[in-house]
Amino acid sequence: MQVNEDTRTPVLNRLRRAQGQLAGVIAMIEDGRDCKDVVTQLAAVSRALDRAGFKIIASGMRDCAGAAESGEQAPLTEEELEKLFLALA
Numbered sequence: 001m002q003v004n005e006d007t008r009t010p011v012l013n014r015l016r017r018a019q020g021q022l023a024g025v026i027a028m029i030e031d032g033r034d035c036k037d038v039v040t041q042l043a044a045v046s047r048a049l050d051r052a053g054f055k056i057i058a059s060g061m062r063d064c065a066g067a068a069e070s071g072e073q074a075p076l077t078e079e080e081l082e083k084l085f086l087a088l089a
Contacts (some may be wrong), residue, residue: 007059013051018048053088060084 024046025041061081 003056004059009053011055014048014052014055018045018052021045021048051087057084057088 021041022045025038025045028038028041
């Protein structure tokens, strides 16, 4: 399963945003910022990564379902889907 063209740009944008937020968290820790502020920003990074992951999984499910219906490839098994979702949990 690959990330399709329609999904690639929004996912990359989310990941780049998370990368910038993570750099900010690192700087906050280095600067001795308040723990509450650091945790708030760290939570934002985590949400951005989760959203990117769920977008990839949702796109992959759509693409795999279409490919399976057309006979291009076998559909993901329930176990494979569960493993993908649990990887983000």
